[in-house]
Amino acid sequence: MDSKILAVDEHVLFLMGTIHRVLKAEKALKGAAVPADVVVTPRAISSDCGMVVRVARAHLPRALEALREGAIEYQRIFAETDGGFEELADPAPPSDPS
Secondary structure, three states: OOOOOOOHHHEEEEEOOOHHHHHHHHHHHHHOOOOEEEEEOOOOOOOOOOEEEEEEHHHHHHHHHHHHHOOOOOOEEEEEEOOEEEEEOOOOOOOOOO
């Protein structure tokens, strides 16, 4: 990632549901050259899985593509805002393989 420090509202969080999916997503994103961090899940968005994947908002389209290509499911996407978190409408939910 470049040396520019991104403001809080320039990131999105992928709520994955399980640590297994978090780690799988991190690997897929790195493989697709999408800078991503695994961070502690803010209690304001969930108390289920303890970790989420954090991506710069500018990389959201590439991140979604990488997760789709890897068939990696996520539960919801949140934008970090100055006042907390805002759930984003899912632009293209992963297709149900069944």
